[in-house]
Amino acid sequence: xxxxxxxxxxxxxxxxxxxxxxxxxxxxxxxxxxxxxxxxxxxxxxxxxxxxxxxxxxxxxxxxxxxxxxxxxxxxxxxxxxxxxxxxxxxxxxxxxxxxxxxxxxxxxxxxxxxxxxxxxxxxxxxxxxxxxxxxxxxxxxxxxxxxxxxxxxxxxxxxxxxxxxxxxxxxxxxxxxxxxxxxxxxxxxxxxxxxxxxxxxxxxxxxxxxxxxxxxxxxxxxxxxxxxxxxxxxxxxxxxxxxxxxxxxxxxxxxxxxxxxxxxxxxxxxxxxxxxxxxxxxxxxxxxxxxxxxxxxxxxxxxxxxxxxxxxxxxxxxxxxxxxxxxxxxxxxxxxxxxxxxxxxxxxxxxxxxxxxxxxxxxxxxxxxxxxxxxxxxxxxxxxxxxxxxxxxxxxxxxxxxxxxxxxxxxxxxxxxxxxxxxxxxxxxxxxxxxxxxxxxxxxxxxxxxxx
Numbered sequence: 001x002x003x004x005x006x007x008x009x010x011x012x013x014x015x016x017x018x019x020x021x022x023x024x025x026x027x028x029x030x031x032x033x034x035x036x037x038x039x040x041x042x043x044x045x046x047x048x049x050x051x052x053x054x055x056x057x058x059x060x061x062x063x064x065x066x067x068x069x070x071x072x073x074x075x076x077x078x079x080x081x082x083x084x085x086x087x088x089x090x091x092x093x094x095x096x097x098x099x100x101x102x103x104x105x106x107x108x109x110x111x112x113x114x115x116x117x118x119x120x121x122x123x124x125x126x127x128x129x130x131x132x133x134x135x136x137x138x139x140x141x142x143x144x145x146x147x148x149x150x151x152x153x154x155x156x157x158x159x160x161x162x163x164x165x166x167x168x169x170x171x172x173x174x175x176x177x178x179x180x181x182x183x184x185x186x187x188x189x190x191x192x193x194x195x196x197x198x199x200x201x202x203x204x205x206x207x208x209x210x211x212x213x214x215x216x217x218x219x220x221x222x223x224x225x226x227x228x229x230x231x232x233x234x235x236x237x238x239x240x241x242x243x244x245x246x247x248x249x250x251x252x253x254x255x256x257x258x259x260x261x262x263x264x265x266x267x268x269x270x271x272x273x274x275x276x277x278x279x280x281x282x283x284x285x286x287x288x289x290x291x292x293x294x295x296x297x298x299x300x301x302x303x304x305x306x307x308x309x310x311x312x313x314x315x316x317x318x319x320x321x322x323x324x325x326x327x328x329x330x331x332x333x334x335x336x337x338x339x340x341x342x343x344x345x346x347x348x349x350x351x352x353x354x355x356x357x358x359x360x361x362x363x364x365x366x367x368x369x370x371x372x373x374x375x376x377x378x379x380x381x382x383x384x385x386x387x388x389x390x391x392x393x394x395x396x397x398x399x400x401x402x403x404x405x406x407x408x409x410x411x412x413x414x415x416x417x418x419x420x421x422x423x424x425x426x427x428x429x430x431x432x433x434x435x436x437x438x439x440x441x442x443x444x445x446x447x448x449x450x451x452x453x
Contacts, residue, residue, distance in 0.1 A: 002073060003403035004032060007443045008309055014442060015067075016403050017075040022067070023446050027052050031060040032073075039074030079340065080394060089389070092139040093344065094147035096351040096362045097132055097165065099124045100158040104189050105229060108220040109256060109282045109290050111363055115153035117353070118366030123158045124354035128375065129165035132352045135375040137176055144177065150184040151351075151362055156195060166202050183207065185252070187221070188233040188240070196240050205248040208237045212253050212265020212279060219258060220290070234272075241274060250276035250324065256290035257282075260299045263307035270314070270321040278324035281433055283415050292429050301436040308440035312447045328407070328441040339393075342409030346372070346388030360388055363414030387423065388413065396424045398431070408434045 001016040011029035013022045024032065030052070034045035041061065049057060067073040101122045103115030115121060136146055148169065150162050162184070169180045181204040188208055199206055210233060211217040218228025241249060251274045255262035262279055269277045281300070284291040292300060304325075311323060343349055346360030353365055356375040364370040373380040391413070393405040411434065415427035 001037070001077075001403060002032075004029065005439050007305060007439055010443060010446070012439070012443060012446065013073070014403065015073050015075050016406065017077050017079075018071055019406070020067075020072040020075075021442050021446060022072070027056045028060040028063055031057055032064055035064070035074070039068060090344075090347050091141035091143050092136060092350060093143055093145075093348045094149070094350075095132055095136050096149045096151050096349070097124065097129060098151055098153065098351060098353050098362065098365065099129065099155045099161050099165075100153035101354050102157055103152060103154040103187070104157065104224060105154070105187050106222050106224055106226075108222070109254060109284050109288065111283065112153065112365070117153075121153075122354045124161055124352075126161050126164040126168075128352070128354065128356040129161050130168045131356060131375045133165060133169045133172055133180075135378070137172060137178055139379075140178070145179050145181065148180055148182050150182065152185070154187055154189065155184055156186050156190050159195060159198075163198065163202075181205075185209070187229070188236045189223075189229065191233075191236040191240055193239075196236075196243055199240070200244055200247060203247075205250075206240065206244070207250060207252045208240060210234070210237055210251050210253055210269065211255070212259070212262070213268045216255075216259045216265055217253075220254075220256065237274075238272070248276075250278050253277075253279035254282050255279055256284070257292060257296060258290060260292075260296055261303060262300075263303045263310070266307055266323060267310065270319070275321045276324075277321060280325070281430070283412075283418065283427070283430070292433070294429065297429070297432050300433060304433075304436050304440050308444055312444055315448070325437045326441045326444055328438070328445055339406045339409055341392045342411070342413070345413050346370075346385055360384070361414060363412075364417075391424055396426065398426055402431070402435075404431075404435045404438050407438045 002013055003016060004011070004013040006012070011024040011026065013024060013029070013032060030049055031046070034042050034049070036042055046057060064073060098117070101115055101117050101119065106114045136148070140146055155162055166182060172178065173180060182202060183205040184199060184203050185207040186209065209221070211221055214228070214230040217230045221229045223229055237251070251269050253265060253269065255265060259265060266277055266279050269279070281292050282290050286293070307323070308326065311326060314321065343361070349361060350372065351359045351362045351365050352375060353359070358372040358374055358379065359365045359370050360372065370384055371380070372382050372385055379385070391410070393399040393410045396410050399405045399410045411426040411430055413423040415430055416423045416425055419427045
């Protein structure tokens with residue numbers, strides 16, 4: 001399987017199974033388009049290339065055949081036979097701790113109902129937090145490195161419990177030989193000096209929410225009284241990043257139908273001095289008025305291409321920043337299991353509510369059909385967990401034939417369920433945007449490396 005595409009006047013082709021990427025001249029690109037999906041040259045199609053000489057066409061064919069022989073084009077699938085081993089039982093590697101089902105913002109697009117998660121506002125107590133750590137240790141098998149994300153709502157509204165959980169986990173590290181890495185996601189509304197100091201000393205990563213330009217952010221990220229949050233949070237975020245030094249962080253924004261020119265928001269964040277930026281498309285219902293629709297795809301995809309061009313120019317000219325959706329590793333990248341199964345929700349990754357209930361991930365919380373047990377009694381017998389375990393890019397019909405499947409790993413299960421009520425049927429809008437982001441990322445890689453292989 002290959003994927004050929006044009007971007008900013010360049011001819012690109014991805015060999016899906018090997019991961020090889022090539023930048024072709026016009027002759028080679030047009031000749032390649034005369035090949036069938038199975039790698040066989042259709043010589044009847046060549047007759048339409050009369051603008052090229054026979055010698056040019058023959059030279060291009062030789063180059064393509066060389067790449068085929070060296071497993072860099074039309075490479076056979078090396079993974080389909082491995083599927084059984086990726087559907088075996090696995091261990092729990094990470095937990096998302098919902099330390100607060102409450103929030104001090106009222107964001108218009110919030111999937112969690114501004115923090116309520118289909119329930120009542122509540123805070124996790126330390127007993128539940130400690131037991132979550134014990135549960136993770138008990139279900140992690142021989143895995144040493146474990147991940148804990150502090151999430152909400154707004155986790156800083158329950159910061160004493162955050163600190164208590166970290167302290168307890170450090171004690172358990174000494175007893176068990178495990179190693180915990182902590183991440184905290186915050187809207188930065190109450191990110192004062194003491195909290196920043198503690199976070200810098202104890203959190204492996206911090207995710208800071210800011211949507212971009214003031215008018216964009218304040219239109220959707222509103223305070224309880226209806227006022228905007230930009231002026232309040234920006235100074236805190238700047239101080240957090242400055243004080244963090246070389247420790248990991250990223251600015252996480254969301255764009256909606258109200259700002260389809262989201263590249264301006266990405267560049268705004270970069271202009272503010274933030275080097276680690278993620279601005280992602282909203283996932284919202286159509287009645288919200290914020291959702292990205294099919295008729296918006298041309299605009300959004302064009303915006304990604306525009307951003308990619310500016311991204312390359314800025315990074316080349318000393319204005320370096322990293323945009324998470326343009327990150328791609330052609331040499332290493334995720335392991336095979338990750339490429340086939342994705343984030344591990346429902347199997348390796350679970351969410352914990354303030355009451356200790358377990359769900360496949362934070363976006364499933366509150367939907368009782370996905371309740372998988374609790375941290376006190378362990379996992380239950382809900383058959384939905386087996387569905388998560390057995391789901392991969394080869395068991396999703398739409399993914400099996402898609403050229404981008406090893407980059408998105410089948411997409412988000414929660415989004416699939418939200419729009420299609422089936423975790424094996426991907427969210428279509430998300431698929432189209434992911435494919436465009438991958439094309440841009442491949443093009444950027446080619447531009448910045450000077451060559452592709």
